Amino acid sequence: xxxxxxxxxxxxxxxxxxxxxxxxxxxxxxxxxxxxxxxxxxxxxxxxxxxxxxxxxxxxxxxxxxxxxxxxxxxxxxxxxxxxxxxxxxxxxxxxxxxxxxxxxxxxxxxxxxxxxxxxxxxxxxxxxxxxxxxxxxxxxxxxxxxxxxxxxxxxxxxxxxxxxxxxxxxxxxxxxxxxxxxxxxxxxxxxxxxxxxxxxxxxxxxxxxxxxxxxxxxxxxxxxxxxxxxxxxxxxxxxxxxxxxxxxxxxxxxxxxxxxxxxxxxxxxxxxxxxxxxxxxxxxxxxxxxxxxxxxxxxxxxxxxxxxxxxxxxxxxxxxxxxxxxxxxxxxxxxxxxxxxxxxxxxxxxxxxxxxxxxxxxxxxxxxxxxxxxxxxxxxxxxxxxxxxxxxxxxxxxxxxxxxxxxxxxxxxxxxxxxxxxxxxxxxxxxxxxxxxxxxxxxxxxxxxxxxxxxxxxxxxx
Amino acid sequence: xxxxxxxxxxxxxxxxxxxxxxxxxxxxxxxxxxxxxxxxxxxxxxxxxxxxxxxxxxxxxxxxxxxxxxxxxxxxxxxxxxxxxxxxxxxxxxxxxxxxxxxxxxxxxxxxxxxxxxxx
Numbered sequence: 001x002x003x004x005x006x007x008x009x010x011x012x013x014x015x016x017x018x019x020x021x022x023x024x025x026x027x028x029x030x031x032x033x034x035x036x037x038x039x040x041x042x043x044x045x046x047x048x049x050x051x052x053x054x055x056x057x058x059x060x061x062x063x064x065x066x067x068x069x070x071x072x073x074x075x076x077x078x079x080x081x082x083x084x085x086x087x088x089x090x091x092x093x094x095x096x097x098x099x100x101x102x103x104x105x106x107x108x109x110x111x112x113x114x115x116x117x118x119x120x121x122x123x124x125x126x127x128x129x130x131x132x133x134x135x136x137x138x139x140x141x142x143x144x145x146x147x148x149x150x151x152x153x154x155x156x157x158x159x160x161x162x163x164x165x166x167x168x169x170x171x172x173x174x175x176x177x178x179x180x181x182x183x184x185x186x187x188x189x190x191x192x193x194x195x196x197x198x199x200x201x202x203x204x205x206x207x208x209x210x211x212x213x214x215x216x217x218x219x220x221x222x223x224x225x226x227x228x229x230x231x232x233x234x235x236x237x238x239x240x241x242x243x244x245x246x247x248x249x250x251x252x253x254x255x256x257x258x259x260x261x262x263x264x265x266x267x268x269x270x271x272x273x274x275x276x277x278x279x280x281x282x283x284x285x286x287x288x289x290x291x292x293x294x295x296x297x298x299x300x301x302x303x304x305x306x307x308x309x310x311x312x313x314x315x316x317x318x319x320x321x322x323x324x325x326x327x328x329x330x331x332x333x334x335x336x337x338x339x340x341x342x343x344x345x346x347x348x349x350x351x352x353x354x355x356x357x358x359x360x361x362x363x364x365x366x367x368x369x370x371x372x373x374x375x376x377x378x379x380x381x382x383x384x385x386x387x388x389x390x391x392x393x394x395x396x397x398x399x400x401x402x403x404x405x406x407x408x409x410x411x412x413x414x415x416x417x418x419x420x421x422x423x424x425x426x427x428x429x430x431x432x433x434x435x436x437x438x439x440x441x442x443x444x445x446x447x448x449x450x451x452x453x454x455x456x457x458x459x460x461x462x463x
Numbered sequence: 464x465x466x467x468x469x470x471x472x473x474x475x476x477x478x479x480x481x482x483x484x485x486x487x488x489x490x491x492x493x494x495x496x497x498x499x500x501x502x503x504x505x506x507x508x509x510x511x512x513x514x515x516x517x518x519x520x521x522x523x524x525x526x527x528x529x530x531x532x533x534x535x536x537x538x539x540x541x542x543x544x545x546x547x548x549x550x551x552x553x554x555x556x557x558x559x560x561x562x563x564x565x566x567x568x569x570x571x572x573x574x575x576x577x578x579x580x581x582x583x
Contacts, residue, residue: 019524023505026513026520029573035516036566039524043559050530054537061549062536069556076557077564082572085515088565092522092558099554100528106535106547119483217518217525224528229491231531232483237491238498243525245502250514344511351514358512358572365575369511 003052011049012235018042019239023246029364046235082359083316086213086348087144093216094137100223101130105186107230112180119230120180124173126226127186128193132169133219135197140212143201144348150206158203166196204265206348211254211265213349218247250350257344257370259396259407289425289437291444294452297419298459300443304381304417306337308373310410311353312346314387314422318449321360324386327453328362330460340366341373341383341410343391374411383415385436386449389428392420395435402432418442421452516569523562529555 022039025031056062080088104127111119142148169192172185179185204212221243228236255265292300301307309328315321328338340362346353354367368376377383385392388410395402396409412418413436420442427433436442445452509517532551539545 020501020505022520022524023502023509023517026517027505027508027510029510029512029570029575032513032516032570032573033567035513035520036523036563036570039520039566040559040563043523043527043563046527046530047533050533054534056533056537058536058545058549061545062533062552065549065552066556068553069558069560072553073557073560073562074564077561077568080565082569085519085569088561089518089522092519092562095554095558096522096526096528099526099532099551099558102547102554103528103531103535103551106539106544106551107531109541109544110535110539116483118488213518217521221521221525224525224531225495227528227531229488229495231534232487232491233530233534234491234494236527236530237494239524239527241495241498242502242505243521245499246506246517246521249503249506250518253511253514342511349515350518351511351516354512355515355569355572358574361574363575364512364573367512 005053008049008053009234011045011052015042015046015049015235016238018045019242023242046239082355083319084145085352085355086209087141089213089349090137090141090144090216093213093220094134094141096220097130097133097137097216097223100220100227101127101134101190104130104223104227104230105190107227108176108180108186109183112183115180117177120177121173122226122229124176124189126223126230127190128169128173129219129223129226131190131193132166132197132200133216133223135194136201136212136219137197137216139198139201140209140216143206144209150209152205153202158199162196162199162203165192165199169193169196208258208260208265210345210347210349210352211251211258211260211262214247214251214254215262215265216247218244218251221245221247253344254350257408259404287438289444290440290442291446292419294445294455295459297443297445297456298462300417300419301331301336301382301456301460302334304336306339306380307331307382307384308339308341308368308377308380308412308415310341310343310383310385310388310392310412311357312343312386312388312391313348313353314389315449316347316353316356316387318387320386320450320453321356321362323450323453323457325357325360325362326457327460328366330457334460338366339368339373339376341368341370341412343370343388343410344408346388346391370408370410377411377414380415382417382419383412384419384421385412386421386453389422389434390432392436393428393432393434394439395432399435404432412436413439413442416441419445421445421447421449423448512573513570516566519562519565519569523559523566526555526558526562529559 018038019042022035025035108123143150172189176185221240225237225240342353392410392412394413396404396407532548535548
């Protein structure tokens with residue numbers, strides 16, 4: 001059976017159109033349900049077209065592999081908790097990059113005798129990228145799942161060692177391109193690429209995970225696009241580069257929101273900053289702060305007309321999103337205007353906080369992006385900060401010597417009253433003391449977020 | 464030339480060098496550059512509300528690398544490489560299936576009007 005390749009190419013065009021439409025559908029919540037569906041249809045068309053063009057003799061293996069995909073993939077997707085989405089993204093990147101790396105290796109063994117220098121170079125680069133992304137994603141998964149400590153693993157000469165390992169991997173890659181018959185070098189290259197990916201992500205702290213996940217996402221896409229170049233397959237190039245650019249745009253948004261550059265995230269030791277700042281934070285505990293009980297907060301809230309809630313990852317850790325929703329429902333019943341202000345890096349991956357709140361049935365039109373909510377704070381009666389810290393620190397605007405200086409923050413300090421729910425006076429990830437705590441319009445409520453909020457809900461119900 | 468773009472050896476199952484003219488390379492580079500720019504524009508317009516499902520979606524889309532694994536499965540004569548490619552198909556299809564189900568699941572969480580539904 002021979003099929004005119006023009007038909008196959010036409011089917012690929014349909015698949016590409018569906019992929020592009022699916023990303024377009026994600027621009028609005030209303031159309032987003034079609035996003036996944038149109039991409040899934042595009043994928044099905046792409047796979048079927050490929051199967052038509054390339055006859056696979058071992059149908060048993062093919063069916064078996066796809067069955068494994070169904071059996072493993074379906075429960076993962078249905079069972080994963082929304083708080084665990086970053087881990088699931090990391091592990092799925094590990095799967096994706098391992099697939100690309102293995103296929104690249106198979107291609108190399110198959111074609112090394114006949115392939116030209118260009119193909120061999122792309123294959124080597126693709127394998128290095130695939131293996132390093134695989135190791136990096138595994139470590140990101142382990143850190144997010146808290147199988148290993150989230151703090152950065154730093155030692156003297158860390159960057160020197162990492163870069164040396166990458167250079168060795170690249171050097172072996174160059175050797176493979178020059179002497180393709182020496183296939184024994186391929187596992188050596190793979191091992192060094194794995195080692196580099198391992199050390200790279202080991203050196204990155206938990207707070208930087210949103211950026212890291214996005215960068216690994218970009219790498220997976222780029223290696224898929226590289227395979228497309230090797231196989232001269234247009235669909236792979238388009239889909240891979242769409243994924244690659246998506247990862248880079250998200251990584252850029254994340255690192256801008258944290259006031260860091262890519263290189264700083266990847267090679268800067270955030271751990272060093274934390275240790276330096278701790279003595280300052282201890283000393284700062286002596287500074288006076290004003291604190292309130294949940295009952296007092298209820299009284300303040302009842303007299304407010306507009307309230308903005310600023311949630312952070314601490315809210316999700318305390319599993320307090322449903323309690324937050326209960327409090328804001330009670331406020332809305334009293335005719336108070338409630339909005340949620342979401343900082344771009346709230347949560348452990350891009351957009352994570354929105355998903356957590358949506359799951360707690362907070363309608364998405366109450367979720368406001370930082371740039372849109374910030375001008376409204378001067379008009380806001382009460383801002384409630386739950387489980388967020390660094391992203392509210394006014395030092396980012398005022399103190400040039402602060403590690404946070406220049407970072408875009410939620411301007412909660414401009415609200416008439418700030419209620420800050422927090423377990424203790426400990427500093428955030430950056431290690432800097434939060435200037436907000438000592439402002440005359442700030443009231444601290446000490447305690448576990450969930451406990452404080454349920455007390456608050458009880459107090460609001462009482463009146 | 465159009466006919467050569469998809470596959471050089473559609474009927475042959477023996478491994479052969481992929482026919483690659485410099486014209487193909489330039490066409491592919493053009494496609495790569497244009498899709499990257501298009502991707503940046505598309506992603507910039509994705510609402511921040513949906514960045515998490517977007518990552519699940521692009522992850523699934525990038526597992527289009529399954530196609531590469533399928534091509535190796537069809538062309539290789541070596542048992543070890545066949546197994547490598549089969550593992551690749553299994554990994555990629557896991558990602559594709561879980562990715563698309565997950566996108567659907569997350570996107571459904573976003574509701575516009577406050578409903579009287581009790582929180583779980």
